[in-house]
Amino acid sequence: MSHHYSGPNLVFPRGDARLDYTDLFAFPKPGDPSKSILIMDVHPSFDVLQSGPTTAEPFAPEGLYEIKIDTDGDAIADIAYQVRFASSGGGAQTATLRRLEGAQAAGTGEGGEVIVQGAPVSMGREAQVTQSGDYRFFAGWRSDPFFFDTRGALNDLRFTGDDFFIDKDVCSIVLEMPNSAFGPKPVGLWARTLDGAGGVWVQADRGALPAQAVFLVGSERDGYHAGDPANDARFITVFAHALEHTGGYAPEEAGRVAGTLLPDMLSYDPTRPASFPSNGRTLTDDAADAFLAVLTNGKVTGDKVGPHMDLLAVFPYLGPPHDISLPSHATSPIATELRKASRRPGSS
Secondary structure, three states: OOOOOOOHHHHOOOHOHOEEEEEEEEEEEOOEEEEEEEEEEOOOOOOOOOOOEOOOOOOOOOOEEEEEEEOOOOOOOOEEEEEEEEEOOOOHHHHHHHHEHHHHHHHOOOEEEEEEEEEOEEOOOOOOEEEOOEEEEEOOOOEOOOOOOHHHOOOOOEEEEOOOOOOOOEEEEEEEEEEHHHHHOOOEEEEEEEEEEOOOOOOEEEEEOOHHHHOHHHHHHHHHOOOHHHHHHHHHHHHHHHHHHHHHHHHHHHHHHHOOOOOOEEOOOOOOOOOOOOEEEEOOOOHHHHHHHOOOOOOOOOOOOOOOOOOOOOOOOOOOOOOOOOOOOOOOOHHHHHHHHHHHOOOO
């Protein structure tokens, strides 16, 4: 998995699939290097514990969805793009996008400048796109772009190229923005979801770099998901222990490698081509292979799975959601395997 099913024992964060952050992408707009594309994916369409679909409602109206941007290298947000959703009857939703800066961006709670208001959320295959000045915005169901042989990962990393995500969907937030909105320097990015159902905003999930928060945090999962990049150094020891166990690293080298994985932010320079892990992440970058090479100390370098073929050449770039009548892995034995793995010490 990338960051899918990131709660303990494969339970969704705070028990809500809509708050489960899965992936973050950042890359220059194709054909226009003066702009960038940011994509935050949440809410997997399939519940592995229940072996069936999750809720049809894309986003939690009582939640907040944020992309945080550190502009000065201190792992504290200087800019944030925040999305709040509202139900508008008949199962439809609308979205409001805000930009926060300074203390508001680093803090918790609604605020900031409204960029887009009342944008329709796409429930079907047609992408409903909203334009506002230099920004374009999309939110709704799309084909999950993440590709990975999950079954092989559970079979002691013996991969066969069986892509668990080939027929799965996610809920995507896609933002096209001018590069000038980042400021003059390269930035660090991460995403987070917050739950306000109890009357107080509580961070439900967060992340940036694929897979590591699923495979490396062990018993510190809850603390990791509730934390911030600025405090990620406290997890180096936890990451190092997992790397020693899985990759056979010597303790000193495990600590060094763990330090390169934290803080959990995606580095992005919009003036350079995107390529994970050196700069941003495109929808076709094989982030799983890059992580496997680190996790196993070079013993395993790939899972034999490649990018999905349903990606679009134009905004919002993610393929349309799948027809729910199509055959799915949802009823396959992999759900049982995932449940068994979730009960193993140190497993996701």
